Every structure is written in C-alpha cells, then in structure tokens.
Amino acid sequence: MDTNSNKKIVTRFAPSPTGFMHVGNLRTALFTYLLAKKNDGTFILRIEDTDKEREVSGATEHILKVLKWVGISWDEGPDIGGPNAPYTQSERLNIYKQYAEKLIEKGLAYPDPYTEEEVETLRKKAESEKRPFLYREYRPETFGIWDGKKPLRYKVPEVKVFRWHDLVFGDLSAGPEALDDFILIKSDGYPTYNFCHIVDDIEMGITHVVRGQEYISSIPKYLSLYESLEVTPPFYICMPHIMGKNGIKKLGKRDGAKDVLDYEKEGYLPAAMVNYLALLGWHPSDDKELFSMDELKKVFDVNRVQKSGAQWNDEKLDWMNKEYIKLLDKETLQNKIFEQLPEELKKEKLVPIIAERISKFSDIKTMLENKELDFFYKKPEYQKEKLLFKDTTIEKTIINLSTALESFEKFGKDDYTKEKIKIALMEIADHEKSRGEVLHPVRFALSGLDKSPDPFILAEILGKNETISRLNEAIRLLKTQ
RNA sequence: GGCCCUAUCGUCUAACGGUUAGGACAUCGGCUUUUCAAGCCGGUAAUUCGGGUUCGAUUCCCGGUAGGGUCACCA
Numbered sequence: 001m002d003t004n005s006n007k008k009i010v011t012r013f014a015p016s017p018t019g020f021m022h023v024g025n026l027r028t029a030l031f032t033y034l035l036a037k038k039n040d041g042t043f044i045l046r047i048e049d050t051d052k053e054r055e056v057s058g059a060t061e062h063i064l065k066v067l068k069w070v071g072i073s074w075d076e077g078p079d080i081g082g083p084n085a086p087y088t089q090s091e092r093l094n095i096y097k098q099y100a101e102k103l104i105e106k107g108l109a110y111p112d113p114y115t116e117e118e119v120e121t122l123r124k125k126a127e128s129e130k131r132p133f134l135y136r137e138y139r140p141e142t143f144g145i146w147d148g149k150k151p152l153r154y155k156v157p158e159v160k161v162f163r164w165h166d167l168v169f170g171d172l173s174a175g176p177e178a179l180d181d182f183i184l185i186k187s188d189g190y191p192t193y194n195f196c197h198i199v200d201d202i203e204m205g206i207t208h209v210v211r212g213q214e215y216i217s218s219i220p221k222y223l224s225l226y227e228s229l230e231v232t233p234p235f236y237i238c239m240p241h242i243m244g245k246n247g248i249k250k251l252g253k254r255d256g257a258k259d260v261l262d263y264e265k266e267g268y269l270p271a272a273m274v275n276y277l278a279l280l281g282w283h284p285s286d287d288k289e290l291f292s293m294d295e296l297k298k299v300f301d302v303n304r305v306q307k308s309g310a311q312w313n314d315e316k317l318d319w320m321n322k323e324y325i326k327l328l329d330k331e332t333l334q335n336k337i338f339e340q341l342p343e344e345l346k347k348e349k350l351v352p353i354i355a356e357r358i359s360k361f362s363d364i365k366t367m368l369e370n371k372e373l374d375f376f377y378k379k380p381e382y383q384k385e386k387l388l389f390k391d392t393t394i395e396k397t398i399i400n401l402s403t404a405l406e407s408f409e410k411f412g413k414d415d416y417t418k419e420k421i422k423i424a425l426m427e428i429a430d431h432e433k434s435r436g437e438v439l440h441p442v443r444f445a446l447s448g449l450d451k452s453p454d455p456f457i458l459a460e461i462l463g464k465n466e467t468i469s470r471l472n473e474a475i476r477l478l479k480t481q
Numbered sequence: 482g483g484c485c486c487u488a489u490c491g492u493c494u495a496a497c498g499g500u501u502a503g504g505a506c507a508u509c510g511g512c513u514u515u516u517c518a519a520g521c522c523g524g525u526a527a528u529u530c531g532g533g534u535u536c537g538a539u540u541c542c543c544g545g546u547a548g549g550g551u552c553a554c555c556a
Contacts, residue, residue, distance in 0.1 A: 436515030
C-alpha cells in the first residue's frame with residue numbers, strides 16, 4: 001500500500017469480548033496483521049468492550065490466546081500497553097466524552113428527547129408504511145442540555161450520497177438512507193461502536209481500517225463524522241465474507257462457526273490454519289499454495305483480496321494440515337502423536353504409520369476406536385477364512401505361510417528391516433500367480449485387519465519373534481477343522 | 482421492501498481485450514507391494530443469461546437472474 005501513503009502504516013484489530021473467536025474473525029485479524037507487517041507498519045490490538053450486556057467474561061483472554069496460537073503478535077495492546085494506552089475502550093470513556101463535547105459545541109450532537117419506546121413506535125410505523133425509518137426526520141427543533149442520562153445523538157449536518165474508495169471493493173457509494181442521526185453515547189454512559197472506534201482510530205493514528213464487508217453500509221456514517229470532526233478518514237479495506245458449508249450464509253456463530261481453539265483441540269497446526277485462512281479470499285500472483293507466516297508477510301497484497309465471499313472447506317483445511325504434518329520434525333511429530341496415545345502404544349516405530357494415515361491429530365482417536373493399532377500389543381483374533389486370498393485354498397495358504405515363515409527364520413538381527421523383508425517376501429510371492437496369495441495371508445496374520453499397513457512394515461514393527469509367532473498361530477488356525 | 486455488494490470447474494481461485502480458460506482441494510482411473518494410507522501419472526469438470534462497445538470479450542458498459550450484506554441505546 002506504499003502507493004497510497006508515505007506515512008508509516010498503522011492497522012488495528014479491534015474485537016469485542018462477546019464470546020469466542022471464530023475463523024472469520026481470525027482471518028480479518030490475519031489480513032490486518034499482514035497488511036501492517038508487509039509494510040513494516042504497526043499492528044495494534046484494541047478491545048472494544050462497550051456493550052456491557054453482551055460482554056462475556058474471559059473472552060478477552062480467549063482472543064489473546066487465539067492470536068498467540070497462530071503467531072499473530074501485536075505491537076501495542078491491552079496486555080503490553082504502548083504509546084496510545086489504554087487499549088480497552090471501557091478505560092477510555094473520558095476521551096469519548098471530550099469528542100462528544102466537541103460535537104455538542106458545534107451543534108452536531110444532541111440529547112435524544114424520545115424514550116426508547118417512542119422511537120420504537122416510530123420505527124414500527126415507518127415499517128408498516130413500507131418506508132425506511134430515519135430518525136433524523138423526527139429530529140427535535142431545539143436541542144436540550146445533555147445530562148448524560150439520555151442517549152446522545154449525532155446530528156447529520158448534511159444529507160448526501162457518500163462515495164469513497166475501498167482498497168478491496170474499489171469505488172463504493174451508499175444512498176442517503178445510510179446516513180442517520182445515530183447514537184454516539186448510550187444512556188448507560190458507554191459510547192457506541194459507531195462513535196468510539198472512530199475516536200480511537202483518530203487518537204491511535206490508524207491509517208488503514210480493515211473490517212468485514214457488513215460494515216460497508218455503515219461507512220457513510222463514519223465519513224460524515226470524520227467531516228464533522230475535520231479529520232481525514234483512513235483507508236478502508238473491507239473483507240468479503242466467509243460463507244458456511246452450503247455457501248449460502250456468512251459464517252457466523254449462529255451458523256455453526258467453530259471456536260478457533262476447537263481447531264487447536266482437534267489437532268490442527270497453527271501454521272496450517274494461517275495458510276488455509278490466507279488463501280481463503282486472497283491469492284498470490286503465482287500458483288504457490290504453501291506459505292509460512294514469514295513468507296506471507298512478504299507477499300501479501302490487499303489488492304489481490306477477492307471481492308466475493310468464500311465458502312469454508314474442511315477438506316482443503318485437512319489437506320493443508322496434512323501438508324504441515326509432513327513438514328514437522330521427527331521429535332515434534334512424535335510428541336504430538338504420543339499425546340493422543342495410551343502408554344502401551346507410545347512407540348517410536350508406530351509414528352510413521354500413524355503420521356501418514358492422519359490429517360489432524362484427533363484422527364488418532366478414531367484409529368484407536370477402530371482398533372487399528374491393537375495389533376501392536378496383542379495378538380489379533382480373526383476367522384481363518386479371512387486369511388485366504390480370493391479363491392486360494394487353505395492347503396495352498398498353509399504352504400505359502402510356511403514358506404514365508406521359513407524365510408523369516410533365516411533373518412539375522414541386523415538385516416531385519418522392512419526393505420529386506422520386502423525383498424524376501426516378494427521373492428516368494430513372485431512365484432505365485434498373484435502376489436496376494438502370499439502377501440495377503442502374511443499381512444492378515446500379523447494385523448488381523450482388513451485395512452492395515454503393508455506386511456513388510458508390520459513385520460518390522462512387530463519384530464522377528466512376534467512375527468514368527470503370529471505366522472505359526474495362523475498356520476495352526478488354518479489346520480484346525 | 483429501501484440501499485449496497487458480488488457472480489470462472491462441486492469448492493478455493495489464475496487469466497489487468499487475443500490463452501487449447503491455468504493451478505489447488507474434492508472426485509474418477511492407472512501405476513507403485515494383496516488391503517488401507519502415502520507417493521507418482523492421467524481423466525472428468527467452469528466463464529449465470531441477454532444486449533451492447535470492439536477486428537476480437539471471462540475481462541469494459543447496460544439490463545435481467547441468482548446469491549449475499551445492511552437498515553439497533555450490537556459490534
């Protein structure tokens with residue numbers, strides 16, 4: 001965005017602590033962060049807690065935790081302070097009051113003479129007459145003195161159509177209906193978002209405001225306020241929505257949007273989440289798909305953010321996560337997998353066969369439920385028919401298993417590796433019409449599973465003695481009537 | 482309903498008037514060790530419709546259609 005300003009870029013992420021953070025919030029935070037970092041700018045975290053009704057205790061901590069999890073760090077914020085402290089709106093009430101006084105002095109703010117019920121009645125009336133309700137049409141002729149008990153309203157000085165430029169959406173406009181005498185300060189003394197975010201953005205020197213597309217129709221209010229305050233507005237960047245599974249509605253808490261920390265619990269890696277989110281609504285100029293946060297800081301470009309909404313896609317996130325699991329170093333991978341395993345399965349040899357079968361770490365739970373790993377510490381139980389490959393006879397299978405058994409017995413300790421086991425078994429298998437005649441009964445004798453890793457790795461994991469024991473067991477079973 | 486925004490494979494998207502419309506996920510087929518997973522190779526699959534502008538429109542303009550957003554003492 002170096003093109004638009006030679007000033008240092010300052011962006012902010014300003015969530016309200018009204019519940020958990022979902023992926024839509026997180027993507028906005030990410031893009032806001034990347035915009036700042038791409039340009040060596042400042043990224044500020046501000047908590048917008050002016051709705052005391054909806055405030056949820058612990059929500060702020062939750063937000064910090066989510067941001068830390070994915071590696072978004074802020075230069076100024078409620079926990080670390082900074083030159084524009086405090087960073088929590090409920091601690092900045094006197095600042096908003098000063099700005100409110102300024103507007104009152106200019107005759108651009110006045111106490112609302114109506115009760116809430118009266119306004120509601122007017123609103124309903126307009127609705128039944130199928131015309132938009134505009135408070136300014138009922139604006140009192142003369143303004144009373146504001147005692148702080150009544151809501152303070154903004155007086156729109158000039159009703160007009162606003163046009164502005166958005167760095168993602170381009171040239172935007174809104175009809176005059178978008179402009180109304182909105183409330184600046186509520187009767188409980190707290191400012192509304194519409195008012196205080198502008199005060200804070202001015203005070204904190206925010207140069208680029210990133211927020212969801214749903215704010216587009218509110219922007220004329222802000223532009224009018226900036227005019228009244230005689231301040232140049234920041235650059236606007238609206239983010240398209242993330243749509244739910246069916247692609248029909250914007251993803252929201254009500255539509256089953258998940259808490260970001262649930263993804264952590266399910267064993268998604270933060271790097272995968274960041275990468276997936278970055279590609280949802282943004283795309284680099286080439287076909288590269290895998291980006292670390294550091295790479296994103298270099299290549300991210302708001303000009304390439306999509307205008308249309310993007311549907312959330314769990315499959316692609318899973319694929320992405322698997323890509324990042326593959327990149328994990330051996331030790332981290334093992335630790336992550338061991339976290340999900342009971343003591344008897346915390347074995348190094350199992351790590352590779354588990355790793356290539358999961359796309360997220362919670363998949364290990366499913367593997368355990370399906371008893372896919374039981375073969376490792378207990379002898380499988382199965383019906384002897386299961387050992388037969390297609391229409392191979394019992395007699396023939398006994399011979400094949402015995403031949404395999406003999407070859408296992410010849411192994412010395414040092415050459416008992418899956419590669420050498422493979423060579424030995426394949427040599428036997430190649431004598432048969434189908435390799436399955438040998439490989440299937442061996443694999444099944446070792447695992448007892450319809451679906452399992454290949455017989456070579458199984459034999460290596462189990463060790464020579466156990467392998468021989470299980471093959472003997474299978475042969476004995478086949479010989480029984 | 483008023484106002485506003487959007488529109489390329491099923492999904493995420495590339496192509497800033499000229500491409501055999503590209504990539505990724507998913508899907509299908511093949512190979513790799515019988516199964517599963519992974520890997521490799523390959524296939525199916527898209528410019529919402531109608532008008533313009535232009536030698537030429539996915540691309541620019543207008544309209545229809547469809548979808549979304551917004552109209553609070555919530556943010």
